[in-house]
Amino acid sequence: MFHIYCPHCAEYREEEEFHAKGQAHIARPLDPEACSDKEWGEYLFFRKNPRGLHHELWVHAAGCRKFFNMTRDTQTYEIKEVYKIGEQPSVVAE
Amino acid sequence: MQQYSGFGLLKHSLSHHENWQRVWRNPTPKKKYDVIIIGGGGHGLATAYYLAKEHGVTNVAVIEKGYLGGGNTARNTTIVRSNYLWDEAAHLYEHAMGLWEGLSQDLNYNVMFSQRGVLNLGHTLQDMRDIERRVNANRLNGIDGEVLDPKQIKEIVPHMDCSENTRYPIMGASWQPRGGVARHDAVAWGFARGADAYGVDLIQQTEVTDLIIEDGTITGVKTNRYGDIMADRVGSVVAGNSGVVAKMAGFDLPLESHPLQALVSEPIKPILDTVVMSNHVHGYVSQSDKGDLVIGAGIDGYNGYGQRGSYPTIEHTIQAIVELFPIFSRVRMNRQWGGIVDTCPDACPIISKTPVKNLFFNCGWGTGGFKATPGSGNVFAASLAKGEMHPLAEPFSMFRFHNGALIDEHGAAGVAH
Numbered sequence: 001m002f003h004i005y006c007p008h009c010a011e012y013r014e015e016e017e018f019h020a021k022g023q024a025h026i027a028r029p030l031d032p033e034a035c036s037d038k039e040w041g042e043y044l045f046f047r048k049n050p051r052g053l054h055h056e057l058w059v060h061a062a063g064c065r066k067f068f069n070m071t072r073d074t075q076t077y078e079i080k081e082v083y084k085i086g087e088q089p090s091v092v093a094e
Numbered sequence: 095m096q097q098y099s100g101f102g103l104l105k106h107s108l109s110h111h112e113n114w115q116r117v118w119r120n121p122t123p124k125k126k127y128d129v130i131i132i133g134g135g136g137h138g139l140a141t142a143y144y145l146a147k148e149h150g151v152t153n154v155a156v157i158e159k160g161y162l163g164g165g166n167t168a169r170n171t172t173i174v175r176s177n178y179l180w181d182e183a184a185h186l187y188e189h190a191m192g193l194w195e196g197l198s199q200d201l202n203y204n205v206m207f208s209q210r211g212v213l214n215l216g217h218t219l220q221d222m223r224d225i226e227r228r229v230n231a232n233r234l235n236g237i238d239g240e241v242l243d244p245k246q247i248k249e250i251v252p253h254m255d256c257s258e259n260t261r262y263p264i265m266g267a268s269w270q271p272r273g274g275v276a277r278h279d280a281v282a283w284g285f286a287r288g289a290d291a292y293g294v295d296l297i298q299q300t301e302v303t304d305l306i307i308e309d310g311t312i313t314g315v316k317t318n319r320y321g322d323i324m325a326d327r328v329g330s331v332v333a334g335n336s337g338v339v340a341k342m343a344g345f346d347l348p349l350e351s352h353p354l355q356a357l358v359s360e361p362i363k364p365i366l367d368t369v370v371m372s373n374h375v376h377g378y379v380s381q382s383d384k385g386d387l388v389i390g391a392g393i394d395g396y397n398g399y400g401q402r403g404s405y406p407t408i409e410h411t412i413q414a415i416v417e418l419f420p421i422f423s424r425v426r427m428n429r430q431w432g433g434i435v436d437t438c439p440d441a442c443p444i445i446s447k448t449p450v451k452n453l454f455f456n457c458g459w460g461t462g463g464f465k466a467t468p469g470s471g472n473v474f475a476a477s478l479a480k481g482e483m484h485p486l487a488e489p490f491s492m493f494r495f496h497n498g499a500l501i502d503e504h505g506a507a508g509v510a511h
Contacts, residue, residue: 001405016406020396022350041496045348045439049337051399074351075399 002077004058007084008066017062023047024055024069051075053093058082095291098202117283118290123297123320127155129478130315130325132302132339134158136167136278137456137463138331139285139296140471141478143201146292148472149479154294155325157317159301163282166333169433170464171356171378171390173369175212175273177239179228182489182501183442184235189486190469191237191272197468203284205276206383210368212273213247215418217262217374224505225268232270240269250368253421260417262375275369275380275388281467305342311451312343329454329478334399334434336457343450348495349436349458352393355403357411357430359422361385370418377414379422387425389415393435393461403432435460440500445474445487454478455492 002015029035029043048054054074059067071080071091080091096102096115106114129145131138134156145151158164174194176187198205216222225241232239244256247267256264290296297320304316305328314324330339340347362385371378378390391411394404408430416423438444438458443466445456456474459466473484483491494500 015404020394037498038496041498042346045495046346047348047350049347049350049397051335051338051351054397056396072396074397077398077400 002079004079005082006060006063007068007082008060008064013060013063017060019059019061021057021059021067024057050093053080053091055089055093095287117287118296121295121297123155123295123323126324128153128326130323130328131156132315132328132330133332134162134296134298135165135331135333136163136282136285136467137470137474139163139282139289140467141329141331141456141474142289142294143285144472144475145479146289146294149475151479152293155297155323156289156294157297157300157302157315161298162286162296163279166433166435166463167278167282169356169431170278171380171388172275172278172464173212173273173378173380174207174276174465175270176237176465177228177232177268177270177273178503179231179505180501180503181235183503184232184237186469186473186486187466188235188237189472190466193468193472194276201284201288203280203287205280205284207274207276209272209274211250211269211271212369213250213371214268215264215370215372215374216266217264217372221374222266225266228505229268238270238272242267242269251366251370253365254370254418255420262417273369278464285471302339305453307343307450312453327452327454327478327481329456329474331456331474333457333459333463334436336436336455340455343448343453345449347444347455347457347492348439350397351399351434351436352396353398353400353403353432354391354393354435354461355407355430355432356388356390357408357427358389359387359425360428362387362425372414372418375414375417377411377418379415379419386428387422393437399434401432401434403430437461439495441503442501443470443490444492445470445477445483445490446492447483448492
C-alpha cells in the first residue's frame, strides 16, 4: 500500500484515494497535421516502460481531484518525490 | 523419450518409481544455433516444440534466466477460452483452442485440459448488448457461444447469487462450453519435454544480457554464463521484460508492464465446476482439481516490475467474489502472488518482425496469454521457420501502432483473462 503525499492537499493519504494515469510529461505535437504516421502513433501509443525510475502522472481522485506528478521506482516501488504539474523533477530518470 | 502410459506406471511401480527417465536434459549450449528463443515460459517452449515438430528445425536453444515456466506461466489463473470479438483475435485464439483439444495426446503429457465451460456475466444493459454482439460475432466465426438468462445461469452455477437483491444483479451471461481450465505447469513441462525429445537445448539459469546486432541484422546473443551464442534467427518471448529486450535491440514497444495478481483459497470440497468471470464487478473464479478456489484480480493501475500486487486490488476482487458467491465469505485464502503482464494499448498481442532483421518478437499478451499458449507457439514457430509471418500472426504486427490498424479487444480481454 502506497502512502502518497498529495502536493495540493499537503498531506499523506492512502493509495486508494489516487489513480495512476500513466507516463508524465507527454507533450502533444504542436502541429498534429504535420506529423508522420510514425510520429503520431508514437505520441498516441508508445510509452516509457522502465524497470527503475519513472515519471508518472497521478490524480487525487477521491480527494482534491487535482493532477500531480510522481517519480517512482518501478522495481522497488519507492516514491522518490511528488511535484505539481508544470514543475520539473529534481530526481531525473535516465 | 520415454512414453508415458498406464502400463508404464504399472511397470515402474514394481521398482518403486526410482527408474524414471529425466524429463529433459540439462545441456551446455553449442556455439551456434539456427534459432534462439529468449524466454522459457509456456509460449517460448511451445514455439520450440512446434519448430522442431512441424518445421523440422531442431537446432534450437531456449534461453531462460530463471527456471522453465517460472514467470507468468506459473502465475496465471489457467483459464482457456476463445470468445474474442474481432475476426483477427478470434481466429488466433480459436487456433489455440483447436490445439488445446488434442494437446495431452500430442505431447504424451497430461495437461489436465478440462472443458468445463466459461461464463462471462453481464450486470448492466450495456454489458448485455456487448455480450449479444460478441456471441453473435463468435458464432459467425464458428466459435461456440450462447447468451444465457439468469435462470439458465442458476442451473449451471446453483451457488451463485442470481437474485435481484444484489448491488449489481446478474442480467445474463455469455457461455462458451468449450472453454475451461488447464494445468499451467504441466503445459510448460509438456512442451519442454516434447521439445527436448526433438533435440532442442533448454538452457536454464542463463540470462541474455545483450543482443549482437551487425548492420541491422541480429547474429546472436550475449549471455551471463556462456558468453556469446550465435544464431541465424532470434525470437524474443519474454512477456513483462519485452521492453527491456527491445531496448537492447534499440527500438521501443508500445507496452506497459503492470502487476497482475491472483490468489487461491484453502482446498474445499467440490462446489464450482465451471469458470465464472465478471467484467463489471471485476473478478473471476474457478475451482482447481485440488479443491482450492482460484481467484483473479485486476491489474494495478501503475507500472511495476515488482511481481507483487497491491492490497486495495485484492480487497476489490474479494468484494466482487463474495458478492457473487456469499457462500464463499468465510473461505480463507492461502496464497497470493503477482505476475508482470505486458499490456498493449489495444489489448491484443504483438507477434511481429522488428526493425532488426531476423529478430522476431512475441509479446504484449497482457492479461490473457495463457489461453493462447499452443496457438501462439504454433504461429510464432511457423514465422521463425520461414522468416515470414504466419497468416494468423500477420495482423498482430508491431507496426499497427503506426498505421492505425488496431484490434480493439478491450471488451473481450477486459477483466476476463
